[in-house]
Amino acid sequence: MSAALKTRLFDELNSHVLIDPHTHINPHSPASETLADILGYHYYTELAHSAGMPQSRIEDATLTPKEKVGRLVEGLGHLDNTVQLSWLLEAARELFGVELDRIDASNWESLYDAAQKKFDQPDWEEQVLRLSKLEAVFLTNDFDDALEGFDTGRYVPCLRTDDLVFHLAKPAVRQRLQACSATSIDSLANLQVALRQRFEHFTAHQVRACAISLPPHFTPQRVSDAAASSALDKVLAQNEEASEQERATVGYWIFWKLAEFCAEFRLPFDLMIGVNRAVYPAGVFQGQDLYDSRVSLIQYRELFNAFPSVTFPVSVLASVTNQELVSYAWIFPNVVCNGHWWYSNTPSFIRRDLQARLEAVPRNKIVGYYSDMYKLEFALPKFAMFKRCLASVLAEHFVESMGWSEQRAVELGLQTLRGNVESLFYAQSR
Amino acid sequence: MSAALKTRLFDELNSHVLIDPHTHINPHSPASETLADILGYHYYTELAHSAGMPQSRIEDATLTPKEKVGRLVEGLGHLDNTVQLSWLLEAARELFGVELDRIDASNWESLYDAAQKKFDQPDWEEQVLRLSKLEAVFLTNDFDDALEGFDTGRYVPCLRTDDLVFHLAKPAVRQRLQACSATSIDSLANLQVALRQRFEHFTAHQVRACAISLPPHFTPQRVSDAAASSALDKVLAQNEEASEQERATVGYWIFWKLAEFCAEFRLPFDLMIGVNRAVYPAGVFQGQDLYDSRVSLIQYRELFNAFPSVTFPVSVLASVTNQELVSYAWIFPNVVCNGHWWYSNTPSFIRRDLQARLEAVPRNKIVGYYSDMYKLEFALPKFAMFKRCLASVLAEHFVESMGWSEQRAVELGLQTLRGNVESLFYAQSR
Amino acid sequence: MSAALKTRLFDELNSHVLIDPHTHINPHSPASETLADILGYHYYTELAHSAGMPQSRIEDATLTPKEKVGRLVEGLGHLDNTVQLSWLLEAARELFGVELDRIDASNWESLYDAAQKKFDQPDWEEQVLRLSKLEAVFLTNDFDDALEGFDTGRYVPCLRTDDLVFHLAKPAVRQRLQACSATSIDSLANLQVALRQRFEHFTAHQVRACAISLPPHFTPQRVSDAAASSALDKVLAQNEEASEQERATVGYWIFWKLAEFCAEFRLPFDLMIGVNRAVYPAGVFQGQDLYDSRVSLIQYRELFNAFPSVTFPVSVLASVTNQELVSYAWIFPNVVCNGHWWYSNTPSFIRRDLQARLEAVPRNKIVGYYSDMYKLEFALPKFAMFKRCLASVLAEHFVESMGWSEQRAVELGLQTLRGNVESLFYAQSR
Structure with a gap:
């Protein structure tokens, strides 16, 4: 298959506005408020747990959002092959303007802060x-x-x-x-x-x-x-x-x-x-x-x-x-x-x-x-x-x-x- | 995979005479008599019905073959992605000499007539x-x-x-x-x-x-x-x-x-x-x-x-x-x-x-x-x-x-x- | 997919020493003693039997190893499409230094003898x-x-x-x-x-x-x-x-x-x-x-x-x-x-x-x-x-x-x- 052909077709498909016919969005709070809303998605918590992180470390109710993200990041190395983690990297690139190959201890805080700047904009949902x-x-x-x-x-x-x-x-x-x-x-x-x-x-x-x-x-x-x-x-x-x-x-x-x-x-x-x-x-x-x-x-x-x-x-x-x-x-x-x-x-x-x-x-x-x-x-x-x-x-x-x-x-x-x-x-x- | 290689292998395979080890052919009437015999194949009637055409419209016993084909053609647009429909187009091209991308209201009658000329030849079965x-x-x-x-x-x-x-x-x-x-x-x-x-x-x-x-x-x-x-x-x-x-x-x-x-x-x-x-x-x-x-x-x-x-x-x-x-x-x-x-x-x-x-x-x-x-x-x-x-x-x-x-x-x-x-x-x- | 890329990755993967985490090796006799140990692997006997060779012909207890191989070779022609047979050819090439497209009546004895020379070396297991x-x-x-x-x-x-x-x-x-x-x-x-x-x-x-x-x-x-x-x-x-x-x-x-x-x-x-x-x-x-x-x-x-x-x-x-x-x-x-x-x-x-x-x-x-x-x-x-x-x-x-x-x-x-x-x-x- 020609890679160029596939890219042309993707670009064409990707240029149209769609309707998403099944989600679990809360219409009163549709967008994320912190990166913890994103890393708290069950795909990441369950995979991090499956890869070895105790449930108690993930679901500690006393954590701040930033602490929670910091903990989850410790487990992401084991997931970096998964397509689920690739969603996060693609969101970081396309929505927050942060281009990363991996998320780890060296870079997660700058991602957290860059994302927060977006979340804090009043029209973020529209964006x-x-x-x-x-x-x-x-x-x-x-x-x-x-x-x-x-x-x-x-x-x-x-x-x-x-x-x-x-x-x-x-x-x-x-x-x-x-x-x-x-x-x-x-x-x-x-x-x-x-x-x-x-x-x-x-x-x-x-x-x-x-x-x-x-x-x-x-x-x-x-x-x-x-x-x-x-x-x-x-x-x-x-x-x-x-x-x-x-x-x-x-x-x-x-x-x-x-x-x-x-x-x-x-x-x-x-x-x-x-x-x-x-x-x-x-x-x-x-x-x-x-x-x-x-x-x-x-x-x-x-x-x-x-x-x-x-x-x-x-x-x-x-x-x-x-x-x-x-x-x-x-x-x-x-x-x-x-x-x-x-x-x-x-x-x-x-x-x-x-x-x-x-x-x-x-x-x-x-x-x-x-x-x-x-x-x-x-x-x-x-x-x-x-x-x-x-x-x-x-x-x-x-x-x-x-x-x-x-x-x-x-x-x-x-x-x-x-x-x-x-x-x-x-x-x-x- | 090299497309040229695949084509060469196909052509070689396609040059040999075969025996078909399972069919539902009626040996007293093996070939089609009208295009309705072809479009009446259950693959087309069931897909047209599944795509929205009422059974009564397809199985009206009073229809002439040409009327039946005309009705089924109305439903073919919904099927044009299916491999089943591609069989029909390939048969039209290879057997009836009619090259079409789609079958629709604009062209089905000429296909019908071209096919009929073939069916009416006394040696069509042999052909x-x-x-x-x-x-x-x-x-x-x-x-x-x-x-x-x-x-x-x-x-x-x-x-x-x-x-x-x-x-x-x-x-x-x-x-x-x-x-x-x-x-x-x-x-x-x-x-x-x-x-x-x-x-x-x-x-x-x-x-x-x-x-x-x-x-x-x-x-x-x-x-x-x-x-x-x-x-x-x-x-x-x-x-x-x-x-x-x-x-x-x-x-x-x-x-x-x-x-x-x-x-x-x-x-x-x-x-x-x-x-x-x-x-x-x-x-x-x-x-x-x-x-x-x-x-x-x-x-x-x-x-x-x-x-x-x-x-x-x-x-x-x-x-x-x-x-x-x-x-x-x-x-x-x-x-x-x-x-x-x-x-x-x-x-x-x-x-x-x-x-x-x-x-x-x-x-x-x-x-x-x-x-x-x-x-x-x-x-x-x-x-x-x-x-x-x-x-x-x-x-x-x-x-x-x-x-x-x-x-x-x-x-x-x-x-x-x-x-x-x-x-x-x-x-x-x- | 680029064939060259795949080859580079294979070569890289293939350059590392591994541990095999599940085998049925007998540690007191880990390597083969004759080619009959290899052709006697159930993959070959069962496939040769499935392809038409009677069980009695395969499992005759009076056969010498060489006779047994000779008999099994008669059935290998039917298996030459299988990946199981390709393991044998790859072993012949990489381990015994014998390059063959097929194993048949014309060449099996020379393969048998070449393999035997390897098996008879005292450090064959190490090799x-x-x-x-x-x-x-x-x-x-x-x-x-x-x-x-x-x-x-x-x-x-x-x-x-x-x-x-x-x-x-x-x-x-x-x-x-x-x-x-x-x-x-x-x-x-x-x-x-x-x-x-x-x-x-x-x-x-x-x-x-x-x-x-x-x-x-x-x-x-x-x-x-x-x-x-x-x-x-x-x-x-x-x-x-x-x-x-x-x-x-x-x-x-x-x-x-x-x-x-x-x-x-x-x-x-x-x-x-x-x-x-x-x-x-x-x-x-x-x-x-x-x-x-x-x-x-x-x-x-x-x-x-x-x-x-x-x-x-x-x-x-x-x-x-x-x-x-x-x-x-x-x-x-x-x-x-x-x-x-x-x-x-x-x-x-x-x-x-x-x-x-x-x-x-x-x-x-x-x-x-x-x-x-x-x-x-x-x-x-x-x-x-x-x-x-x-x-x-x-x-x-x-x-x-x-x-x-x-x-x-x-x-x-x-x-x-x-x-x-x-x-x-x-x-x-x-």
Whole structure:
């Protein structure tokens, strides 16, 4: 493959303004305030811990931001081969104007200070978005988020539903639902009223998607109201002491109800399939989850058939599931390939999974990428990593092997990066 | 990798006449009659449907062929990135002499008419075979096929057995078996007589393989005649109302009996492993099947051990099973790697799976490719796709990395494309 | 990728002396005595058998070494595409000074004789180690190995424990344990005494690791002493007639106890995950094992959490498990990626799995390679294969894509090849 061709394609892709269709941005504090917000990203804390740093040294609550960065820097030498660390170096270069090969004891303080000068500028949020060529970012909102005090055009609400499906047995979750919906969660009928109220609330605030992350064993199924009502009574009475079966029955009923509301309210339902939570409970914050890659989309067969009008943008945690995703998106009109998630978000998995998608899935059914970021500063390096992979597939497969023009290849790339985000998530309004 | 080297290897591979060891060709109508036969291939109808075209628009029985093509063309824009669509463009160029970058409203009618001129030539079948460099193609014959009225040297019979193993509970299937074998299917003994009669019939008509496609859960096992007889009685009495267990018992008994007949009649037994039928029942014709990639060849352990004299050319539906296929073919003398099936028949999966095979499986145990086509016009572009992948592996791994001469690399390629088809399927007669 | 760059990196990597952290070398006879020791490696016998040679022809006990080689050579033509055969050609060239493209009837005797001249030199063992740039090789010692009569600095003891965990129901295994530990295996308490004695014995002889290979279904779990004691009584009374459950209970208890001793004696515990033994019982010696790739590291969740102080260098048999290994090593401090095992030890799987590791696992947690060899002559070609893959990843990903200097890339490569072997296996003493 010609390196010059790949560079031209990257530059072309990189010149367009995008929408990031999945992040964990806090719209009330979207950008970093200190470098500790960036080095505190779980990718760095968990890798530093994995490479040998004790959790207590990382998560000492008495540390100042600068002390915390200083400690983490001690562990970065072991990570300097990782793509995750390269995001930090690329952010330093492109956003803070600091060009480094490595971050170590000799240079981290000057990086800290240079970054701080940026963070302290009143328009830093605007600067980051402009440098990152982002016009909007999707959020991950708790079901009881008030969705007030921010521009929902720029920070796009997305109803995250893990708590409802997996944690309704916790009294605190039910209390939150009761409070925000002004509905007593004392029966299946009222639970449904509360859920509907949440969809109405989110719809009134320009929600663009419903979303959930799901464990490998999850197999959506239609549960009768009678069975769900009986199980809910147990859950209401016994909370987390209710049997696993009863809690699961309620969860499946709620999940199915969410899909029904997605149909009614015309929302895509993002499925993020395959994560086991707290596999390593002694790990650092957000660095405890892993997975069992033995999962199949056949588990979603009943769901995909039952809701032909709902678009399901599907993310898979392990690359081994990517071929199933390609095949299901090739056959089911309502299944869409969505980004490269978490443990599959490294260049060799992206490159491989992306080419398989672009070879066989209709071009209007591939959402190229989302950053999954917690702070705005990560969009630029993460999207850049993806665009390099995309440029590589476009150059090698489409231009060199299929004989496409460069312009045609770029158009395909941009459709996955931007066009499909608009057509799939903004269908009702743009 | 040198592009010139790859081209030289492709050209060399492409200059030889081949035998296609698995197709769905109708020997009484092998070539297309209109472009609707080509655009009606399930790859186009299912992808157009997946990309947004309603099934009713595609499968309207009142349409003329030209109207049907016109409708499908409306959906092709969404597919123009897919390798499946590239087959159509390559066929148009190489077979119909029409060079197009895209097929759209502006040009499809001229393509339709140009193709029609070819189809209407009395020797079109001969022309396609010659242009495609094919000397024989294997068929997929129902067990009750009369196998008459065609040249079995060119169109090679292959006994397809899915109906026998999976659908004997349907009265219509038993009636077909009874009619063609002139045997009443009223006992296990008579069922065996009927099955044997079918092998005799096929053998009398130059059959070269027995074949079956199998769902992911299938685990061949020896069933006692007593257990099978008891289960068969239930199936005969209750048809599809018989229990799943009873139907499965009969199916396993028949499958094992087929393997015994393969040993006795010295036929290879093609196993196509991993498909779930009708996962998306609202899909278009032949566009409803998907799979659960959680399948293992360990399920075939008892079978492979029990029949050392039977060659099992194995196809796997998902690329994740390819490494097991490599390993089982590396250890079991009777397991052979067979082509790149269906959802794994796209360039990046072929490239990856093929290299893994060529690195570690004895060269006399790799059948490179079969087209799986329904109409002759697809052999050329599908084999060309494979030969490009093969040329790429030969160039990069064997010539550049292992230091082989180009001639030696081409010899290896040709053995997988042609030599092994002869040695494995024509062992008794060539 | 620039071929010259890759060659420079390979040459640099290849200039350093290494330690091989897993082999099956017999320290009393480490080098080959005839070419039959080399061609008798199971890779050649099993592949020749798979390609068509009867087992009886290969394993005829009356053959002289030269006759055996002569017979195997008849089957090598079918294997000449395999990377396994390329090891033999590279050994012939680099160790015996015989340059061949192929081994066949015309040249094998001169190769045999040239090799014999080398084998007959009194310092051949020293020569091989020097040519192979190896300073030490880890062994695979039976639990009752006396560990005497060899230099444990060069031939490093490693306690292999499969027999203890999986075969204690065999009287012969218990008798061996009883004899070597001078402890009667008549109760759980005494079994523990015997196991501890073995750790003391191995520790006194510079053991560097405990190791075990595990079948796909194995899921380590803590078993109470009461349950283990009851199960052990049955096993002692009924031997292999004890129920599978009882034998498994004893096995899980022993496995957990081994992990406890690894913690106490500060030994890494090599886990080689995924092999099913004797899947093809009619195969040649050591050519009968295969696997079910449906295995997950989630099965080891309880173990990894229970023993934070034990380092677990993990090898996976199938490439499909590699992404889980990357993710678990990224999260768990005590999980380390260890080499490329058996059916995944071919270039395309190594290349792919290695890049995934180097992109996302801390650099101090990747053990690049071990040869798994039975005779010293295989280290050179097997390590060379790996170093080519490593040079390729370093060139393409680190130098060309990430912009690293060549020196920095080589340092990373050497850390995985040598540095981590020292830091992980010699932590107590170097």
